[in-house]
Amino acid sequence: xxxxxxxxxxxxxxxxxxxxxxxxxxxxxxxxxxxxxxxxxxxxxxxxxxxxxxxxxxxxxxxxxxxxxxxxxxxxxxxxxxxxxxxxxxxxxxxxxxxxxxxxxxxxxxxxxxxxxxxxxxxxxxxxxxxxxxxxxxxxxxxxxxxxxxxxxxxxxxxxxxxxxxxxxxxxxxxxxxxxxxxxxxxxxxxxxxxxxxxxxxxxxxxxxxxxxxxxxxxxxxxxxxxxxxxxxxxxxxxxxxxxxxxxxxxxxxxxxxxxxxxxxxxxxxxxxxxxxxxxxxxxxxxxxxxxxxxxxxxxxxxxxxxxxxxxxxxxxxxxxxxxxxxxxxxxxxxxxxxxxxxxxxxxxxxxxxxxxxxxxxxxxxxxxxxxxxxxxxxxxxxxxxxxxxxxxxxxxxxxxxxxxxxxxxxxxxxxxxxxxxxxxxxxxxxxxxxxxxxxxxxxxxxxxxxxxxxxxxxxxxxxxxxxxxxxxxxxxxxxxxxxxxxxxxxxxxxxxxxx
Amino acid sequence: xxxxxxxxxxxxxxxxxxxxxxxxxxxxxxxxxxxxxxxxxxxxxxxxxxxxxxxxxxxxxxxxxxxxxxxxxxxxxxxxxxxxxxxxxxxxxxxxxxxxxxxxxxxxxxxxxxxxxxxxxxxxxxxxxxxxxxxxxxxxxxxxxxxxxxxxxxxxxxxxxxxxxx
Numbered sequence: 097x098x099x100x101x102x103x104x105x106x107x108x109x110x111x112x113x114x115x116x117x118x119x120x121x122x123x124x125x126x127x128x129x130x131x132x133x134x135x136x137x138x139x140x141x142x143x144x145x146x147x148x149x150x151x152x153x154x155x156x157x158x159x160x161x162x163x164x165x166x167x168x169x170x171x172x173x174x175x176x177x178x179x180x181x182x183x184x185x186x187x188x189x190x191x192x193x194x195x196x197x198x199x200x201x202x203x204x205x206x207x208x209x210x211x212x213x214x215x216x217x218x219x220x221x222x223x224x225x226x227x228x229x230x231x232x233x234x235x236x237x238x239x240x241x242x243x244x245x246x247x248x249x250x251x252x253x254x255x256x257x258x259x260x261x262x263x264x265x266x267x268x269x270x271x272x273x274x275x276x277x278x279x280x281x282x283x284x285x286x287x288x289x290x291x292x293x294x295x296x297x298x299x300x301x302x303x304x305x306x307x308x309x310x311x312x313x314x315x316x317x318x319x320x321x322x323x324x325x326x327x328x329x330x331x332x333x334x335x336x337x338x339x340x341x342x343x344x345x346x347x348x349x350x351x352x353x354x355x356x357x358x359x360x361x362x363x364x365x366x367x368x369x370x371x372x373x374x375x376x377x378x379x380x381x382x383x384x385x386x387x388x389x390x391x392x393x394x395x396x397x398x399x400x401x402x403x404x405x406x407x408x409x410x411x412x413x414x415x416x417x418x419x420x421x422x423x424x425x426x427x428x429x430x431x432x433x434x435x436x437x438x439x440x441x442x443x444x445x446x447x448x449x450x451x452x453x454x455x456x457x458x459x460x461x462x463x464x465x466x467x468x469x470x471x472x473x474x475x476x477x478x479x480x481x482x483x484x485x486x487x488x489x490x491x492x493x494x495x496x497x498x499x500x501x502x503x504x505x506x507x508x509x510x511x512x513x514x515x516x517x518x519x520x521x522x523x524x525x526x527x528x529x530x531x532x533x534x535x536x537x538x539x540x541x542x543x544x545x546x547x548x549x550x551x552x553x554x555x556x557x558x559x560x561x562x563x564x565x566x567x568x569x570x571x572x573x574x575x576x577x578x579x580x581x582x583x584x585x586x587x588x589x590x591x592x593x594x595x596x
Numbered sequence: 597x598x599x600x601x602x603x604x605x606x607x608x609x610x611x612x613x614x615x616x617x618x619x620x621x622x623x624x625x626x627x628x629x630x631x632x633x634x635x636x637x638x639x640x641x642x643x644x645x646x647x648x649x650x651x652x653x654x655x656x657x658x659x660x661x662x663x664x665x666x667x668x669x670x671x672x673x674x675x676x677x678x679x680x681x682x683x684x685x686x687x688x689x690x691x692x693x694x695x696x697x698x699x700x701x702x703x704x705x706x707x708x709x710x711x712x713x714x715x716x717x718x719x720x721x722x723x724x725x726x727x728x729x730x731x732x733x734x735x736x737x738x739x740x741x742x743x744x745x746x747x748x749x750x751x752x753x754x755x756x757x758x759x760x761x762x
Contacts, residue, residue: 146743146747146749147742147743147747147749149747149749150747150748150749261664261667263660263663263664263667264660264664266656266660267621267656267657267660267661267664270625270653270654270656270657270660271621271624271657273649273650273653274624274628274650274653274654274657277649277650277653281635281646283642283643283646284640284642284645284646286635286636286645286646287635287646288631288632288634288635288646288647288650289628289631289632289635289650290631291631312693315689316686316689316690319685319686319688319689320678320682320683320685320686321682322682322685484721486716486717486720486721486723487716487717487721487723487731489689489716490692490712490713490715490716490717491713491735493689493693493696493712494705494709494712494713494735494736494739497696497697497700497705497709498705498739498743498751501700501705501751501752502743502749502751505750507700507701507752510697510700511697513697514690514693514694514697517693518690521686522613522617523617525613525677525678526610526613526614526617528617544649547649548643548644548648548649551643551644552643552644556639556643556644
């Protein structure tokens with residue numbers, strides 16, 4: 097198998113001392129980011145992106161993806177000890193994780209959470225290793241129409257699958273597309289939507305949007321809630337870890353189910369948050385001890401954590417193979433690829449083998465290192481959370497400002513960051529989803545290019561999107577995803593009728 | 597727009613904010629449509645013109661915002677957006693940050709960050725001067741070492757850095 101050989105080359109790349117150092121640094125930073133309120137995976141990676149400008153692309157992606165793994169791990173700590181989800185995808189972990197901590201079983205809950213995260217991530221990495229090269233090979237044959245169809249499917253899934261009202265998802269997404277189109281039109285070289293304002297010539301950078309929407313917006317939300325951290329202390333030692341590990345294999349069915357749910361939700365851009373909720377819900381329904389969920393069932397920690405990590409990791413599959421990121425953080429990583437001069441998409445697997453397989457190998461090692469680091473440093477991390485927010489908040493603000501400035505060395509971007517921050521706060525409060533907005537800014541240009549190239553080829557006929565079986569199937573899947581909620585309610589009604 | 601909000605003195609109603617957000621978005625949609633029409637929304641020699649797709653983005657924004665506006669309008673809920681004390685908390689971040697962002701081009705990021713952290717800790721956290729001085733100096737210095745020296749990423753500088761010869 098060619099892939100196995102490539103993977104081992106990847107391991108050789110990752111095991112260089114510099115890359116190992118970068119990996120550990122990334123994970124430690126990531127865990128801290130995941131623990132701190134106001135800093136999450138997406139904006140944490142965005143802020144630290146400039147640090148990688150002077151590195152080789154492979155080292156850079158290793159560091160950034162490890163920050164991401166770290167953030168995924170870190171979210172569980174605050175959920176269990178403080179009942180405050182550090183990340184949206186760890187909300188479901190609070191349901192049973194915090195009750196366990198209240199019963200003095202914080203160590204068990206944390207071990208279960210970390211181990212499940214690890215299992216979910218590992219499952220997803222194996223899936224990526226096996227499937228991504230095939231998808232990429234397949235996608236190499238894609239013309240502009242097929243490319244557009246894939247974008248279409250991704251964005252339709254957002255509308256159909258998100259829990260926010262579709263009209264709000266569409267509004268947020270279209271604003272993202274509109275922001276993406278500001279500035280120079282790449283196909284005609286014409287300026288558009290600038291209204292003669294000079295600073296708009298270069299358009300809006302999605303990194304600024306990410307830092308503002310997720311970073312500043314999150315701080316404002318945290319301030320409003322007036323957080324004071326009152327947490328349980330965690331005692332985690334080798335014996336607790338060992339005892340929990342002995343108990344965990346009992347939940348292999350839940351674990352496997354959560355892995356599959358997570359991978360599915362991660363590849364289709366539904367993301368880690370719905371995956372964790374869905375997995376928790378199904379586990380609750382199917383488990384023999386389902387009634388006791390919410391009172392500190394270890395299975396209720398296993399299910400959401402496994403799914404969240406599987407989803408967070410598998411979100412990188414479409415990013416690598418198709419150039420379509422499955423989550424905001426994957427989108428930031430994709431933005432990183434562009435900055436380092438790499439063209440995301442299937443050609444990566446042909447032209448940048450070192451990079452792709454280095455990244456995949458680092459996912460294996462990164463998660464092992466991550467598991468060890470979080471298991472050994474929990475008390476330290478819990479101490480970070482006890483630092484009052486009036487100290488943490490200005491430091492995060494400073495980091496956000498530095499991150500925003502370094503994208504283009506422009507102080508105007510720092511102003512935009514603040515604007516995005518206030519907007520993000522309002523949108524979040526009004527239940528608008530932010531992920532489609534960010535993904536639309538990232539993918540807007542590419543989706544538009546694919547669309548216009550298709551139309552050029554077909555002389556303006558939309559029929560090109562149904563012209564062959566492949567593109568037609570993807571478009572049809574997109575439409576199904578778009579109207580998923582309607583189809584579902586229709587189906588339940590239809591099924592319920594004979595019974596009445 | 598709404599008299600219901602004045603029922604309690606506790607804060608702005610969620611509905612009003614929701615209506616406002618939808619209205620601003622609708623206006624944005626109109627702006628996008630106008631901008632797209634200026635760039636040309638038809639077909640040119642090179643295929644679809646620059647404003648072709650943005651025109652539809654604008655239409656979608658306008659349409660979706662109208663739906664959101666109507667839904668918010670008929671929303672019977674009397675939910676609060678946030679009470680005034682919470683909004684005061686939020687503003688206590690927004691105002692210093694606005695000043696911070698405004699002074700960065702003049703003072704550079706290090707001096708501005710020092711001021712931001714100091715004000716924040718002293719004003720909101722009510723820490724002692726020693727603690728304030730320690731952290732507000734340490735963070736910019738650390739940022740300088742990490743970014744400017746270690747990763748060689750230049751950050752905006754002001755008079756202080758000039759005095760020190762950077």
